[in-house]
Structures are given as structure tokens and as C-alpha cells.
Amino acid sequence: MGLDNFLHDRMTEEDTYRYTLPEILQTRAQYTPDETAFIFLRDGDDDEERITYKELDHAAMGIAHRLVGLIIQGERALMLYPQGLEFIKALFGCFYAGIIAVPAYPPRKNRSLDRIRSMVVDSGASIILTTEEIFTSSEKNFLDVGELKSLQWIITDESSSLAVTDKNNYQARYDDIALLQYTSGSTGLPKGVMVAHSNIMRNCEFIRNSFGFSTASIGVSWLPSFHDMGLVGQIFQPVYTGFSSVYMSPVSFLQKPARWLRAFSKYRGTMGGAPNFAFDLCADNTTAEEREGLDLTSIKTIYCGAEPIRRSTFDKFVSVYKDYGFRPEMLYPCYGMAETTLITTGPRAASEPVYLAISAAALEQHKVVTNPDNPEDMKYLVGVGHPWLDMDVRIVNPKTLIQCGPKEVGEIWTAGTSVTKGYWNKEKETQENFFARIKDSNSGPFLRTGDLGFFFDGELFISGRLKDLIIIHGRNYYPQDIEYLAETSHPVLRSNASAAFSVDVEEEEKLVIVAEVERTAIRNLDTEAVCDAIRQRIAEELELEVYAIQLLRTASIFKTSSGKIQHKACKEGFLLKSLEVVGESVLEDSPKCLETNDTSSDLVTIQAWLVAWIHTRLKISLERIDMAKPISAYGLSSMKAIRLQQDFLTMYGVNLPPYLFFERLSTGELCEKALALIKEN
Numbered sequence: 001m002g003l004d005n006f007l008h009d010r011m012t013e014e015d016t017y018r019y020t021l022p023e024i025l026q027t028r029a030q031y032t033p034d035e036t037a038f039i040f041l042r043d044g045d046d047d048e049e050r051i052t053y054k055e056l057d058h059a060a061m062g063i064a065h066r067l068v069g070l071i072i073q074g075e076r077a078l079m080l081y082p083q084g085l086e087f088i089k090a091l092f093g094c095f096y097a098g099i100i101a102v103p104a105y106p107p108r109k110n111r112s113l114d115r116i117r118s119m120v121v122d123s124g125a126s127i128i129l130t131t132e133e134i135f136t137s138s139e140k141n142f143l144d145v146g147e148l149k150s151l152q153w154i155i156t157d158e159s160s161s162l163a164v165t166d167k168n169n170y171q172a173r174y175d176d177i178a179l180l181q182y183t184s185g186s187t188g189l190p191k192g193v194m195v196a197h198s199n200i201m202r203n204c205e206f207i208r209n210s211f212g213f214s215t216a217s218i219g220v221s222w223l224p225s226f227h228d229m230g231l232v233g234q235i236f237q238p239v240y241t242g243f244s245s246v247y248m249s250p251v252s253f254l255q256k257p258a259r260w261l262r263a264f265s266k267y268r269g270t271m272g273g274a275p276n277f278a279f280d281l282c283a284d285n286t287t288a289e290e291r292e293g294l295d296l297t298s299i300k301t302i303y304c305g306a307e308p309i310r311r312s313t314f315d316k317f318v319s320v321y322k323d324y325g326f327r328p329e330m331l332y333p334c335y336g337m338a339e340t341t342l343i344t345t346g347p348r349a350a351s352e353p354v355y356l357a358i359s360a361a362a363l364e365q366h367k368v369v370t371n372p373d374n375p376e377d378m379k380y381l382v383g384v385g386h387p388w389l390d391m392d393v394r395i396v397n398p399k400t401l402i403q404c405g406p407k408e409v410g411e412i413w414t415a416g417t418s419v420t421k422g423y424w425n426k427e428k429e430t431q432e433n434f435f436a437r438i439k440d441s442n443s444g445p446f447l448r449t450g451d452l453g454f455f456f457d458g459e460l461f462i463s464g465r466l467k468d469l470i471i472i473h474g475r476n477y478y479p480q481d482i483e484y485l486a487e488t489s490h491p492v493l494r495s496n497a498s499a500a501f502s503v504d505v506e507e508e509e510k511l512v513i514v515a516e517v518e519r520t521a522i523r524n525l526d527t528e529a530v531c532d533a534i535r536q537r538i539a540e541e542l543e544l545e546v547y548a549i550q551l552l553r554t555a556s557i558f559k560t561s562s563g564k565i566q567h568k569a570c571k572e573g574f575l576l577k578s579l580e581v582v583g584e585s586v587l588e589d590s591p592k593c594l595e596t597n598d599t600s601s602d603l604v605t606i607q608a609w610l611v612a613w614i615h616t617r618l619k620i621s622l623e624r625i626d627m628a629k630p631i632s633a634y635g636l637s638s639m640k641a642i643r644l645q646q647d648f649l650t651m652y653g654v655n656l657p658p659y660l661f662f663e664r665l666s667t668g669e670l671c672e673k674a675l676a677l678i679k680e681n
Contacts, residue, residue, distance in 0.1 A: 020197040021204075022095040025239055029057035036244045038235075039267070040085050042065050044222075044252025044259040050369040051085050056092065063093025063129075063156050064170075070154070073098030073170060076125040076180065077645070078116075078151070080106045080134055083249035087225045088235060090129045091155045094179075095197075098170040101179040103226035104194070106134050108659055113148075118190050119182055122258040122425060128564040132503045174198045174412050180424050181228055181338045183476070192424035193338045202417040203232060203341035204240040206388045211271060211301050211332070213237070218298075219245035220269035222253035229306055229474075232342035233273060237398035250660075254406035254642040257281040261321070265295045272280035273303030273332070275474030276310055280508070281316045285643075286320075297325035301349045306474040308462070312507045328352045332600045335384035335462060339433070339447055341418045345393060345460045347385035354383030354459050363463055366409035368454055383459035391416035391617050394438065394446065395454055398466055401439040404454070409463050412453045413438075413446035459545055468567040470502045472509050473639065474546065479567060482538065486513050489537035490530045492521035503547070510547035511538075512581060514570055519554040527551060527583030528624065533583075535635035543638030545618070547587055553580040586634070606652070606671045613647065614667075617665045627668035631661050654678050 033054030081087035180192035223230030238245035334346035360371035360379040404410035422430030437444035482500035498515035558569035641658040
């Protein structure tokens with residue numbers, strides 16, 4: 001059986017042990033050269049940029065031809081690209097040249113570069129691949145950063161059009177490392193997951209089987225290319241199976257969530273996916289006018305993962321879109337992580353989500369009690385399917401390392417050919433996380449996921465995290481990173497005396513920070529100034545909104561005997577209102593909507609409109625809004641910044657870049673800048 005059989009859906013499971021994704025692309029370029037591989041919607045609507053398999057192969061070969069002369073095989077290349085086809089060309093160029101790709105998001109003005117610095121140092125990257133536009137911007141704003149300045153920058157825009165008459169001699173080997181997928185966790189110490197070509201092949205076969213994909217499938221996505229969900233699910237999978245993928249930038253989606261659904265309707269999309277929050281956005285932040293004419297009947301599977309999946313979200317989404325052809329069996333809740341390439345468990349396509357009603361109180365004791373008598377104790381969990389192919393998933397007691405019995409919650413351990421090689425240059429962490437063994441049987445090695453869950457009737461349910469990881473809008477945050485930023489935001493806050501955690505507020509994860517203040521500051525404490533400083537620092541560095549802040553009496557926060565913060569105890573104290581609070585700030589639950597349709601463009605009107613926007617969207621009381629403060633002081637998140645950009649554009653016809661909202665402009669100066677742009681237009 002030849003590799004050309006990939007083109008006819010006759011691939012066997014054994015074939016996934018023989019070939020690599022670069023070989024599949026080359027074969028598709030040979031046998032189906034003119035079929036469309038990707039369609040990128042530059043504006044999220046109608047401005048298309050297409051590329052065929054032949055064009056993608058040619059572009060990647062041109063980049064590879066240039067790389068081979070500059071860098072030896074096995075070296076690392078940091079990839080700084082916007083969403084678009086240039087990233088895909090460069091990624092396959094790395095594969096063709098035998099270079100280990102390190103996908104990352106481009107540096108942005110006024111954003112911390114700590115994460116990119118850490119990635120450069122940890123990966124040992126010697127070159128940066130990017131576009132002319134990003135290089136020009138970085139040269140102006142970031143090339144004084146030593147870690148970036150010392151690398152060789154390679155602009156690939158023109159390389160991809162080079163005429164290459166001879167193929168590169170390098171052929172990717174099955175077990176070679178293809179890329180380092182840096183986990184979205186600690187901003188200071190990100191870990192590079194070593195993803196081999198073999199891992200990609202096996203996980204793509206897992207996905208092809210469980211989703212029921214064929215060459216007739218059509219993907220529709222807005223997920224970022226540097227994230228494993230967008231990379232594996234929406235770039236690798238289409239090339240692997242041989243179907244077209246339509247995608248847009250995350251900003252296009254966040255500005256107008258209906259764009260994603262309109263793309264399904266227009267291109268007759270059959271598959272796509274996103275974290276839970278995106279389904280909420282599509283249900284809550286679209287209008288009847290935007291939904292008019294939608295036809296979602298072509299969808300086969302739309303997956304949900306990367307953060308806790310909520311039944312209420314699914315119910316709401318189905319309720320809003322059932323009149324447009326959406327059906328519950330199209331939903332595909334699944335579970336995965338970068339350490340397993342992407343997917344770990346999933347249901348069979350076209351089966352409705354499985355919901356399990358359990359006792360919340362029993363779950364806190366790591367027990368599974370179904371259908372509790374007390375409705376107030378009832379909590380719904382969403383099933384995330386089961387393992388496929390050779391994936392082996394066990395539930396293990398994290399303390400005794402003994403496999404759990406039925407109806408017991410434990411840590412999820414997994415093994416199989418989709419499990420990656422470990423963390424780059426981190427032998428200790430790799431040994432601890434990727435080589436665990438079950439104590440009573442010595443079976444293994446297993447990957448310890450750090451997630452808690454259980455099986456019920458063959459279905460895996462995720463119940464929480466073993467560690468204090470915070471997951472908001474599909475991104476992972478370590479509390480220690482948030483706590484450091486909070487503690488250094490104002491001089492009255494004590495070092496190593498704060499706790500960050502998330503709480504469930506109206507079926508959504510919200511960030512809470514509790515922090516001790518210095519004893520000498522308690523008498524004349526300016527709670528508003530301190531809380532605004534915390535919100536501003538978190539917004540500027542992490543683009544996160546802080547729902548609630550409690551300032552605590554000196555030496556009152558819960559710690560272990562060795563001085564470590566007890567995050568769980570602090571969270572319980574917050575919920576039970578038992579912490580020693582000396583000041584607090586909680587965003588309003590339902591502020592009165594004061595938005596206006598007055599589109600006149602004098603300064604006073606713009607200021608009034610923005611005050612109303614801050615009050616309504618950021619849930620800040622009117623008396624607290626001060627035009628002399630920057631808008632980031634009110635906890636503006638990245639999602640809300642994009643919403644503000646779109647609302648300014650809709651209301652006044654001016655396009656203010658989101659980074660502008662995180663500069664230290666006062667809210668009044670921001671209005672003046674908007675007015676100046678209005679007059680220019």
C-alpha cells in the first residue's frame with residue numbers, strides 16, 4: 001500500500017507508524033495539487049486568501065531551502081507569526097528542513113516579554129522566523145531585548161516564493177521531534193513539550209477515527225495557530241485527512257462571534273471547535289440580525305475542550321441555534337492537553353453529550369454519588385468520551401499511587417503513542433510526570449496529567465485539578481504568577497502573603513485575589529486605590545479581569561507550617577466570608593445599562609459614552625469611574641478590549657487598536673485620542 005492511499009481514505013492504522021505529516025503533504029501536492037488546503041479570512045468575513053496543496057508544498061520547500069543553508073538539522077526556530085497562511089508555510093518549511101519549530105505568539109506593544117524570553121532561553125533557539133511586518137515592528141520596539149537581539153531573524157515572506165528545482169535531502173524520521181509546544185502556564189517557567197512526528201500521526205488518526213472525518217469534511221476555526229487546539233486540530237488534521245480548512249484570526253471572532261457561525265454556513269463547514277467560553281459568546285453576544293440566514297445543518301462535530309465544560313453552556317447554545325439547524329448531537333465534548341499532542345479522550349461522533357448529576361458535597365470528598373436527593377447539592381458534569389486506539393487511561397490515587405476503585409475520584413493517568421516525549425531540557429519534570437507507575441501492579445509508564453476525574457459507565461468525567469491551576473477562557477494561569485503581580489502593584493501589599501484562585505459565578509469562572517496589607521497601612525487604608533492598582537497590573541500584564549479583591553489583616557492569610565499559601569483554604573474562606581477582611585472590591589453583578597445611541601462626536605459625549613461602557617461592560621459603579629485613571633485600572637481583559645475596539649468602531653467609525661487601552665493613557669486622554677481620529681476621518 002503506497003502513501004497515495006491517504007488520498008482515498010484507505011489508510012490503515014499500521015500506516016500511521018510508517019509515514020510523517022511532511023510526507024503526506026508532499027504526496028497530496030503530487031496527486032491532488034490543485035485542491036484547496038486552507039482558506040484564510042483576513043477580515044473574518046469575505047476577504048479570502050487561498051492556498052492549494054501544490055502551492056503550500058512549493059512555499060514550504062522554498063523556506064526549507066533557505067533554512068538548510070543557515071542552520072543545522074535539529075536546531076530550534078522560534079516562530080513569530082500572526083494568524084494566517086505565512087505561519088503554515090514556515091511550519092512545514094521547518095519540517096522539510098529538519099528544524100524543530102517553536103510556535104509562539106508575536107510580541108505586542110506594551111506587553112511583557114517574559115514568556116518569549118523564557119522560551120528563547122529554554123529552547124536554545126538560534127533563529128527567529130517571522131514576516132516583514134512583524135520584524136519591522138519588533139525592530140522598533142523589542143530588538144533592544146538581549147534574548148531577541150542575539151538571534152538571527154529570518155523573514156520568510158519572500159523565501160516561500162523561491163524557485164526550488166531540487167528537493168531537500170532531509171526526510172523527516174518518524175521519531176524525530178517536530179516541534180516544541182510550550183504550555184500556557186507559568187509566565188516565568190513555561191515548559192516545552194517535545195512533540196514527535198509519530199505523536200502527530202497517531203493523534204491525527206485518533207481524531208480521524210473518533211470524529212469520523214473524510215476528505216469531504218470542511219474545518220472552520222478561529223483558534224490561534226500557536227495553541228495545540230488550533231495547531232493540531234485545525235492545521236495538521238486537515239492535511240492529514242485531506243480536507244479544506246477555513247479559518248480566521250481570534251480577534252475577528254472576539255470582535256463579532258457570529259463570524260465563526262457565518263463561516264460554517266457559507267462554506268458548509270462540518271467540523272470546528274473551541275473552549276467553553278466561545279459557546280457562551282456565540283449565545284450571549286450575537287444579535288438576531290447577525291444570526292439571520294444562518295444554516296448550520298452541515299455541521300457534523302463541533303468540539304469543546306481546554307477548560308471546564310458546562311451543561312448550562314451547551315443547553316443555552318442549542319436553545320439559541322436550534323432554529324438555524326443546530327442539533328445536540330453535533331456537540332463533541334472532549335479532553336486533552338499538549339502532553340498528549342492534543343486529544344486524550346472523546347466520544348463517537350454524532351452521539352449527544354452525556355450529562356451526569358452528582359452530589360457536589362460528595363465530590364469534595366473525592367466520592368461519586370449520583371442523583372442526590374437534595375437539588376441544592378446537585379452538580380452536573382459533562383462526559384468527555386473514552387480513549388481510542390492504544391490510549392490507556394487510568395484513575396489513580398495521587399497519594400498512594402494505587403488505582404482507584406469504581407466511583408472514586410483520582411488523578412487521570414494516561415499512556416499510548418499520542419503521549420509525547422517529555423519536556424525539553426527538563427529531565428526531572430519529565431521523569432516525575434511522564435514515567436509514573438501504578439504501585440500495586442507496577443504497570444506503566446504513565447503520564448500524570450494533574451487533572452482529577454473518574455469513569456462512570458465507560459465515560460470519563462473531569463472533576464477538577466490536583467494542583468492550584470487557574471483556567472479562564474481556555475488559558476492556564478499559575479496562581480503564583482498572578483500573586484507576584486498583585487503584590488508588586490502597590491507598596492502597602494505584603495510579599496508572599498496573597499492567594500489567587502477562581503470561583504464559579506453564574507456558571508463562569510472568575511478570578512479572585514486575597515492579599516494581606518502591611519500593619520501600618522490598615523488605619524488609613526485607601527481600598528479603592530489599592531484594588532485599582534491590582535486590577536490595572538493584572539490587566540496590563542495578563543489581560544485578565546479580577547472579579548473580586550479582598551484586602552486582609554496582617555498575618556491572617558492561611559499558610560502551611562512551612563509558610564506555603566493554602567489556596568484551597570483561602571478559597572473556602574472567601575466563599576464562607578470568614579477571612580479577616582479590612583477592605584474589598586467586588587464587581588457589580590448587574591449594573592444598570594446606561595449605554596446611549598447618541599453618536600455625536602464632541603468630547604463630552606464620547607466621555608459619557610465611555611463611562612457608560614465601563615459601567616455596563618466592566619461592572620464598575622459610576623461613582624468609582626475617574627477620567628484621570630487609565631481604563632486598565634478597571635480590570636479590562638483582552639476579550640473586553642477587543643469588544644471595546646469593535647464598539648468604538650461601530651459607534652464612531654474609528655478603529656482604536658486594543659493595545660492602546662493597556663497604555664497608561666488616562667480615560668480622558670483616550671477619549672481625546674478617539675476624537676482626534678474622528679476628526680481626521
